[in-house]
Amino acid sequence: MSRSHRLVSLSPRISWPTICALLVSYVVVTALASTYLLTVRDSPGLDMRVYWRAAQVLHGVNPNTQELYAPSLVSVGSLELPFTYPPLSALMFYPLGGMTLEQAWSITAVFGVALLGLYVLVILHLAPFSRAWFGSTPVVSVLAFLGVYGVLWNLYPVSFTLVFGQVNIALALLILWDLGRQREHTWGTGVLTGFAAGFKVTPAAMGLVPLVQGRWCTIAGMVLGLATTVVISAVFLPREVWDYFTSQLWQTSRVGEDARISNLSLNGSLHMLNLPDGWASPLWVVLVLTVLVGGALGIRRVSRAGDAFSATVIGALVMLLISPISWEHHWVWVGPLLLALIPHNPRSAPAWEWAVVVILAGLLLWTFTSAPSIFAAHLTEPGEVPAVVFNGPPSLERVATFPVWAAVLSGIWLCLRPYRTDLTPQHVPALP
Numbered sequence: 001m002s003r004s005h006r007l008v009s010l011s012p013r014i015s016w017p018t019i020c021a022l023l024v025s026y027v028v029v030t031a032l033a034s035t036y037l038l039t040v041r042d043s044p045g046l047d048m049r050v051y052w053r054a055a056q057v058l059h060g061v062n063p064n065t066q067e068l069y070a071p072s073l074v075s076v077g078s079l080e081l082p083f084t085y086p087p088l089s090a091l092m093f094y095p096l097g098g099m100t101l102e103q104a105w106s107i108t109a110v111f112g113v114a115l116l117g118l119y120v121l122v123i124l125h126l127a128p129f130s131r132a133w134f135g136s137t138p139v140v141s142v143l144a145f146l147g148v149y150g151v152l153w154n155l156y157p158v159s160f161t162l163v164f165g166q167v168n169i170a171l172a173l174l175i176l177w178d179l180g181r182q183r184e185h186t187w188g189t190g191v192l193t194g195f196a197a198g199f200k201v202t203p204a205a206m207g208l209v210p211l212v213q214g215r216w217c218t219i220a221g222m223v224l225g226l227a228t229t230v231v232i233s234a235v236f237l238p239r240e241v242w243d244y245f246t247s248q249l250w251q252t253s254r255v256g257e258d259a260r261i262s263n264l265s266l267n268g269s270l271h272m273l274n275l276p277d278g279w280a281s282p283l284w285v286v287l288v289l290t291v292l293v294g295g296a297l298g299i300r301r302v303s304r305a306g307d308a309f310s311a312t313v314i315g316a317l318v319m320l321l322i323s324p325i326s327w328e329h330h331w332v333w334v335g336p337l338l339l340a341l342i343p344h345n346p347r348s349a350p351a352w353e354w355a356v357v358v359i360l361a362g363l364l365l366w367t368f369t370s371a372p373s374i375f376a377a378h379l380t381e382p383g384e385v386p387a388v389v390f391n392g393p394p395s396l397e398r399v400a401t402f403p404v405w406a407a408v409l410s411g412i413w414l415c416l417r418p419y420r421t422d423l424t425p426q427h428v429p430a431l432p
Contacts, residue, residue, distance in 0.1 A: 014135035015135075015138075017138050018135050018136070018138045020138075021138035021139075021142050022121070022135075022138075022145060025145055025146065026117045026118075026121070026145070029117060029145075029146070029149060030110075030113050030114050030117050033116070033153070034109060034110045034114075037109050037113060037163070038106060038109055038110075041109070041163050044102065044104070044105035044165065045105060045108065045109070045163055045166070046074070046076060046081070046164050046165075047164040047166045048105055048108045048164065048165025048166075049074050049101065050073050050074050050081050050082075051083075051089075051093040051096060051108075051165070052096045052097065052099075052101060052105075053073040053074055053083070054068060054073060054083040054089075054093055054097075055090065055094050055095070055096040055097030055098075055104075056097045057073075057083075057090070057097075058090055058091070058094050058097055058237075059097035059098060061097065068083055068087070068240050069083060069240065069243055069244065070082065070083075082254050084248070084255050085199065085201075086200070086201060086229070086230075086233065086241075086244055087233040087237040087241050087244055088198050088199055088232065089167075089199050089200065090237070091232070091233060091236060091237070096108070105165065108165045109162070109165065112161065112165065112166075112169060112170075113162060115169045115170050115173060116152065116158065116162065116169055117149065118173060119152070119172065119332075119335070120148050120149045120335075122173060122176055122180075123148065123176070123335060123336050123339055124141075124145065124148060124339075126176065126177075126180045126181060126308075126309045127309055127336070127339040127342070128307055128310070128340075129339070129342040129344055129345075130144065130339065130342075148335075148339070151335070151338065151365075152335045154369060155332075155335060155365075155368050155369065156368055156370055157328055157329050157330065157331035157332045157334055157368060158335065160328060160329040160371070161329045161332055164329065166329050167199070168330055168332045169332050171196045171199065171200055172316070172332050172333055172336075174192040174196045174203075175192070175193050175196055175203055175206055175312065175316070176309075176336060178190065178191070178193045179206065179209050179210070179218070179311075179312045179315070180308055180309045180312040180313075180336075182306055182307075182308040183308075186210075186215045186217040186218045186221075187217050187221075189210075189215070189218040189221050190210060190218035190219060190220065190221025190222035190223075190224070190225065191222070191224055191225040191228075192225065193207075193221075193222050193225065194222035194223060194224060194226040194227075194229070195225040195226070195229055196225075197222065197225070197226045197229075198225065198226045198228070198229025198230060198233075199229065202319060203319070204222075204226065205318065205319040205323070206222075206312075206315050206316070206319060207219060207222055208292070208295065208296060208299065208318060208319075209311055209312055209314075209315035211296075212296045212299045212300050212303070213299070213300070213311070230245075252324060255325050256325060256327075257390070258271060258324055259271040259272075259391070260390045260391065261372050261373045261376070261391060261392065261397055261400045262327050262328050262371070262373070262390065263325050263326065263327060264326050264327070264330075264331060264372060264403055264404050264407075265320060265321055265322070265323050265324065265325060265326035265404070266284060266287045266288060266291065266322065266404070267284050267323075267324045267325070268325065268326070268401075269404045269405075270283060270284055270287075272397035272398060272400055272401045273397075273398060273401065274397065274398070288321075291318055291322055292318060292322065294412070294415065295314055295315065295317065295318035295411070295415070297415065298314045298411070298412075298414060298415025298416070299311045299314050299315060301415060301416075302314065302414065302419075305419040307344070307419075309336070309340060310414050313333065313336050313337050313340045313414065314411055314415060316333040316336070316337075317333065317337070318411075320333065321404070321407070321408070328372055328403075331368065331403070331407075334364055334368050334407070337364065337407070337410055338361055338364055338365075340414055341357045341360055341361055341410060341414070342357060343357065343417075353418070356413060356417075357413075360406070360409060360413055363402075363406040363409070363410075364406050364407070366406075367402045367403040367406045368403055371388045372400040372403060373388050373389045373390075373396065373400055374386045374387070374388060375399075375400065375402070375403070376392075376396045376397070376398075376399035376400040377392075377396060380393075380395045380399055381396070
């Protein structure tokens with residue numbers, strides 16, 4: 001773009017009837033969804049069991065080990081699952097250690113469903129196409145909430161996160177609320193993202209967003225948030241902090257094998273393409289650099305248009321793509337990505353733009369509704385009853401990379417799509 005712009009699209013003042021209607025809808029949906037999840041999932045989520053065992057270590061009641069970073073905390077078949085998060089995460093899970101496994105699962109499941117409802121509300125509040133009308137009337141707001149909730153509920157990354165008791169929605173919620181709001185000042189921003197990085201490290205890559213935007217106060221907030229998590233952890237778990245940051249963090253094999261179908265990152269996709277020996281690593285480096293540069297340019301462009309929401313979504317796509325391992329449940333960002341695709345001014349968008357959006361949204365919904373291996377099996381082995389697998393025939397593995405390429409295409413569109421109307425100047429550091 002030749003000059004700085006920003007979108008003029010302010011959220012309406014939400015009336016009390018609308019607040020009450022959304023609150024009632026939120027409570028009812030959370031209650032129904034929690035009941036359904038606890039009914040259909042009669043056994044505790046696998047990842048939640050790891051969190052529970054880690055909390056038991058801190059309580060001193062783990063029957064198998066008293067080491068937080070033992071080689072394995074939970075064994076399931078041939079899988080040995082260690083605790084791979086920073087020590088702060090174990091402190092956050094500490095209350096679970098005083099519960100039975102069933103109690104811990106019930107609490108975690110309800111908490112995850114409740115966070116999903118908040119996630120939907122935040123997305124609708126921040127997405128450019130909806131923030132001008134979401135909250136304007138009770139009926140419209142409630143219908144939008146229920147519709148988006150239903151879409152996210154049926155996305156595999158979201159359902160997987162809930163069923164396994166994962167924390168991805170919580171982290172995405174912190175980051176999106178922190179970086180996805182358009183503000184005149186940046187004091188206080190970044191702290192929540194820094195806290196998310198202290199919880200699971202990978203969100204530190206979201207620093208690309210404020211770095212490109214030239215928001216140094218936000219970067220300082222991230223550093224402050226991350227440093228705070230380390231200090232708090234060191235007060236209660238000094239030995240574990242030292243062990244994690246000097247040893248465990250650098251043992252990437254503890255997270256799992258990167259050559260699994262469920263690894264929806266550039267690294268995982270290259271492994272699935274069965275490239276000749278010696279090609280994967282240099283090609284991965286080239287692709288990572290390309291994604292970083294392209295993502296940075298896209299973040300800068302949409303930021304100059306005042307679209308902090310899409311800038312954050314692009315940053316999340318970069319984070320997921322360049323990470324050596326991004327399991328399918330990490331892709332809860334597909335929800336915000338779908339809403340970011342919608343034209344900011346739906347009525348004035350031309351037919352060709354809507355055609356691009358419909359195609360990309362269809363690809364995302366098609367590829368992210370099932371587990372990658374099941375999605376691929378439906379295409380490569382019609383008539384068979386597919387099961388979730390880590391590896392398979394070359395044809396299955398190649399098709400299982402489709403979700404990654406659908407996300408890449410969607411990210412490219414976010415970086416390049418037109419901004420036509422309702423634009424006024426905004427201060428963003430000028431290009432050199």
